[in-house]
Amino acid sequence: MRRLSVHIVALALVVPGVSYAQLSLISGGGLSISASPALPAPGEVVRLSAESFVADLSRSTIYWYKDASPVGEGGTIEVRTGEAGESETYTAEASNDEGIVATGSITIRPASAEIVWESDALVPPFYRGRALPGPGTRVRAEANVRFKRSDGSFIPPSDIVYSWERNGKELAGVSGRGKSRISVPAPLLFSTDKLSVFAESMDRAYAAEAHALIPSTDTVLVLYLDHPLFGVRYTQALAPETTLAETEATLAAIPYFAEAARPDDSKLLYRWAVNGRVVESDPEEPDRITLSADGSNGFAFLELALEHATNWFEASKSAWQITLSNNVDGLFSDPFRSSQ
């Protein structure tokens, strides 16, 4: 916003009378008009305020006009912006017994912008939710800006200058013309990053800004049955206490939002323990473990600790009490066995 204020002052002094989108300016007659918000979106309510350093407004009446039609009076009015691309000029006239003492106008071109983002963190294939920024991951963000010209066409992103900020600090390296996309590190643990973008057309006739709050997320360890017929049953996470109607079961761990491309990524270090005893994981499938009830009572206290080879912030643990038994109606019935 500091940047915008500088714009306003500089333009108002150097080229008075020229209309700039959503910018307040003195238009010759000594009346300064400001808009709040300064960069309104289509259909948004905007508060217009008139100020003057040359006229005594307390002894004047201020009349407002939109394209010569009166829309209100007073030092401040509220108007609703039109659709994107609609250019609307509001004029204020301050008058007293001696006549009109000051005038000013503002042109509003509503534009919309928002930041969409996701993380490159691990989520299983076909996951329907958003990939959130776990420790050590990166956030991909894109500013969707719509500057609609009066002829209905849109200014392409390549003709828009983007100024990115993260937590108030300018990201000069990723800002510039056509830089609508950025990739930034995920927020530190237990923190939320504020990502902001100020977008402006090359001729500075259009401007918009947007921001997004990006919270950090912990890795979530979830265990699923890897069924020989159906594959990993992603709709049925294993509860902390689960009974499986199987005598042998392969379980797959998914570390949601971890820094990895796949669950069996070699950088992910899985440490499995069954009934307190550490179990060597399969180097080919370290994210999986097979439990067998053969020669036992079928109960397994399964513990899983996850670390990352290069990311010290990654440390997740979870435990499950799993009973393998073909004599009960468990969450997962063995179809072959139960049909016998």
Place this chain on the structure above:
Amino acid sequence: MNRTRIIRYIALGIIFVVLIALGIWYATLSGRTASIERLGEARGFGEAIPSFGESIGSTFENIATGISAGQSSPQAGDEGGEPPTLWQASAVPVAGIGFVGSSSPTMRFVEKATGYVFEVDPRSGSVRRLSNTLIPKVQEALIAQSGAILLRYLDDSGRTSTFSGMLATSTDTGPLAGRELPKLISSIAFSPNGSEVFYIVPDGTGAFSGVRARADGTQQKKMISTALSGWKVTWGADGIVLSQRAASGIPGHAYAIAETSGATEPLAGGVPGLLTLPGPRPGEVLYSAASGNTIDTYARAGKNAATLSLPIRTLAEKCAWNPAVVLEILCAAPQTIPPHYLDNWYRGATHTLDVWWRIDAARGTAEQLQSATSEVFGSDPLSGASDVMGPIIDARGEYLAFLDAKDESLWLLRLRP
């Protein structure tokens, strides 16, 4: 003499010990073999080979009766009387469902284990297999009204694969003819008539493309470029709609894409946990917001209509617009909202018992489907309730089909007598 006798005794002793050892070894081996056989039987090795020449086979035939024991599911292939108002059409996990044709309601579904396509006659309850092209472990399937089918699965390298196919014949069991679409498609949707698809795929530069193509993957045309892969694609009356994948409390955005120019227009935005469900007519949209334990559901009857807050709390993914009744939506709403519901539901870590509601999107009112629930469930509306996922309604508004997220079984609910 003594020495000879001693040698004989030693020799006999060795032979005796060897025989004992052989006996123990045999007993051990025999027991192990029996154990392996038992395990083999448990895994289905003892089952008869599916009769691929028949209309029914595969997982459905082999294990449906076992899984559905105790449930009022008609036997596959039965041509008996009318099924109950709510009945389970498939007890085995289903990858996707769709109503085909428009004259009489016919539903098809894809079996998750095999990728086989089945057809259900909701009126008679008969189920028959239509395809014999084996594609194991299908994770997701889309079925267009035209009968076109998309099967989504992981290849041997773990890459997301999509097979676009069409049944050679709708009368006999036959192959699913088609071809593979590009790898790593993150989201895909059929056009309303099923002749085209729109999908999101990596473009090789670290970004992603939104591509429009014929259903068989030919005539590809890049419509948009985006930095994100996490979009849900729908294609309906408002054209192609891209909705950001949702997370509880995280604002999401949805955009309508002009089918010719590719220009994007915001449909909804800044809504935490946004899920959208475009309606069958332009401008109609149902959407839900999710944050923590709070779920809010809204409907808009047209582009310039006001957005109405609905008196039920459910996710848009548990609702379906009724194409036969203007501005009618059927929604399954959880009785209670569990903590961190949206995220946990997506991860399969929580399940709910849902009750069906009929929504009037013009008025923003909702009424419970009393007749159906009382007939099916008796005095306890939750005794047979499901965790509803991805419901659809046929073009005539007679039947509603959905999956139960608890076990991915397929259910059909008759809406009209």
